Amino acid sequence: MQQTGWVSGAESLTYQRCGTCRHVWYFAREFCPGCGSRDAAMREAGGRGVVFAVTKVTRAPTKEWKAHVPYTIVLVDAAEGFRLMAHGDGDLQIGDRVRLTWSRPLGQPIPYFTRP
Amino acid sequence: MSWLLGVGQTRFGKLEGQETLDLMSSAAEQALQDAHLERSDIDGLICGYSTVLPHLMLSTLFAEHFGLSPQYAHSVQLGGATGFAMLMLAHALVEAGVAKRILVVAGETRATGQSSDSAIQTLAQVGHKDYEVPLGATVPAYYALAASRYMHDFGIPEAELAEIAVLMRRNAVLHPDAHFRDPISIDHVMASLPIATPLKLLDCCPISDGGVAFVVGWEKPADVALRIRSAAQAHTHQHISAAPDLIASGAGISSATALRDAGIDLGDVEYAAIYDSFTITLAMLLEEIGFCERGMAGRYVRDGYFDPNGSIPLNTHGGLLSFGHCGVAGALAHLVETARQMGGRAGTRQIAKLPKLALLHGDGGILSSHVSLVLERTS
Numbered sequence: 001m002q003q004t005g006w007v008s009g010a011e012s013l014t015y016q017r018c019g020t021c022r023h024v025w026y027f028a029r030e031f032c033p034g035c036g037s038r039d040a041a042m043r044e045a046g047g048r049g050v051v052f053a054v055t056k057v058t059r060a061p062t063k064e065w066k067a068h069v070p071y072t073i074v075l076v077d078a079a080e081g082f083r084l085m086a087h088g089d090g091d092l093q094i095g096d097r098v099r100l101t102w103s104r105p106l107g108q109p110i111p112y113f114t115r116p
Numbered sequence: 117m118s119w120l121l122g123v124g125q126t127r128f129g130k131l132e133g134q135e136t137l138d139l140m141s142s143a144a145e146q147a148l149q150d151a152h153l154e155r156s157d158i159d160g161l162i163c164g165y166s167t168v169l170p171h172l173m174l175s176t177l178f179a180e181h182f183g184l185s186p187q188y189a190h191s192v193q194l195g196g197a198t199g200f201a202m203l204m205l206a207h208a209l210v211e212a213g214v215a216k217r218i219l220v221v222a223g224e225t226r227a228t229g230q231s232s233d234s235a236i237q238t239l240a241q242v243g244h245k246d247y248e249v250p251l252g253a254t255v256p257a258y259y260a261l262a263a264s265r266y267m268h269d270f271g272i273p274e275a276e277l278a279e280i281a282v283l284m285r286r287n288a289v290l291h292p293d294a295h296f297r298d299p300i301s302i303d304h305v306m307a308s309l310p311i312a313t314p315l316k317l318l319d320c321c322p323i324s325d326g327g328v329a330f331v332v333g334w335e336k337p338a339d340v341a342l343r344i345r346s347a348a349q350a351h352t353h354q355h356i357s358a359a360p361d362l363i364a365s366g367a368g369i370s371s372a373t374a375l376r377d378a379g380i381d382l383g384d385v386e387y388a389a390i391y392d393s394f395t396i397t398l399a400m401l402l403e404e405i406g407f408c409e410r411g412m413a414g415r416y417v418r419d420g421y422f423d424p425n426g427s428i429p430l431n432t433h434g435g436l437l438s439f440g441h442c443g444v445a446g447a448l449a450h451l452v453e454t455a456r457q458m459g460g461r462a463g464t465r466q467i468a469k470l471p472k473l474a475l476l477h478g479d480g481g482i483l484s485s486h487v488s489l490v491l492e493r494t495s
Binding site: 003007025026027052053054055056057058059060061062063065068070071073074075083084085086087094105106108110 | 233236237240244246247248250251252253254256257260261262263264265268309310311312313314315355356357358
């Protein structure tokens with residue numbers, strides 16, 4: 001499947017919603033993982049959500065990422081009903097209401113959340 | 117019915133000058149010796165994978181190297197759950213009559229065969245290649261995310277997780293083959309290098325070299341008879357971003373199924389061999405399986421409940437956290453120790469009451485793949 005959203009290099013956060021069973025999901029595919037329907041419309045997320053989990057990473061995997069430690073990785077529950085992994089402000093806490101911006105630590109845009 | 121006929125294991129740690137096939141061969145030789153079998157007695161072979169020796173056909177590569185001509189060979193890949201999945205597969209194949217005596221072998225030079233950056237990058241690939249890995253995520257970071265939420269929900273302080281690391285080290289101190297044998301305290305764990313909050317270096321298992329092998333067969337052994345009583349799996353997701361629930365990750369399903377199929381209750385279990393890639397992993401698995409209430413694992417550990425001579429002896433070799441983690445063979449060291457404890461062959465580590473029933477549980481990915489087994493000593 002052709003990549004969409006920030007994965008394709010755009011400042012865009014996309015998700016899908018099944019026209020048959022209403023299931024909502026994040027990782028792009030051509031069918032609904034809930035019911036198998038191919039009515040799997042791609043939508044643009046509004047960028048609002050709540051922090052589900054948060055970690056500040058000090059041990060980075062690569063030379064490129066080591067230049068950016070510590071960086072904060074979050075799981076955010078988007079208002080539309082899907083969960084995504086992203087970066088965020090270092091002081092984010094579980095339960096914080098957050099808003100999407102973009103960051104480019106390695107050049108390509110990645111989703112970044114801050115408190116409004 | 118299937119029986120564990122013999123086990124073998126190399127030392128874990130940094131084993132300079134060895135390669136994957138060396139460690140696999142050494143463990144396999146020991147397992148055959150322990151089972152009083154020759155190479156020609158083996159008609160089935162199951163291997164896992166080696167991150168430093170990626171190969172399309174590791175089982176037949178090993179068969180040729182070691183000098184086996186099995187009628188059945190197979191490699192298995194299920195991350196950290198691979199070892200116990202191989203045990204389950206060997207059990208199922210023997211029960212189905214596909215093979216009579218299956219050698220299961222794992223091993224790799226995960227520590228000395230590559231840089232730690234390389235190991236960390238390879239392991240991080242269990243995350244999503246488009247949506248997670250490009251964020252600079254690592255396996256510790258994935259588990260740290262789970263830890264942050266779990267500790268938040270159940271009010272677990274970091275010092276309680278540290279109890280788990282201290283217990284695993286205390287057990288490893290008694291094992292001559294363990295990767296780490298210097299005693300540690302809660303203060304050591306709390307002061308260890310930050311990796312991904314709330315996880316610190318001593319909350320994480322090391323990257324080790326090592327090999328483990330065992331034989332599963334159809335004849336009941338004459339001396340100590342260890343029977344694989346039941347086995348079950350559950351797979352609810354691959355990626356932490358897509359996990360339907362951190363509280364019901366699948367460990368509860370697979371362990372309940374294994375206990376039910378064995379016709380026993382958790383209260384009948386006298387030894388626990390539980391996957392412990394991180395302190396949080398062991399806490400979450402113990403709690404989901406039901407050994408203690410949610411949020412209480414650290415306190416149970418502190419109170420001695422999981423001590424070698426406590427109510428439920430747990431990973432008495434030191435677990436992945438201190439005995440070491442060399443990939444597929446990592447969790448199989450849990451099996452070797454279980455067999456030795458059940459057979460009264462654990463030397464200075466021998467627990468006072470020989471366990472009759474043990475529960476083994478493996479976890480692969482980010483609490484993604486679960487395998488549970490019940491092992492029984494019948495004589």
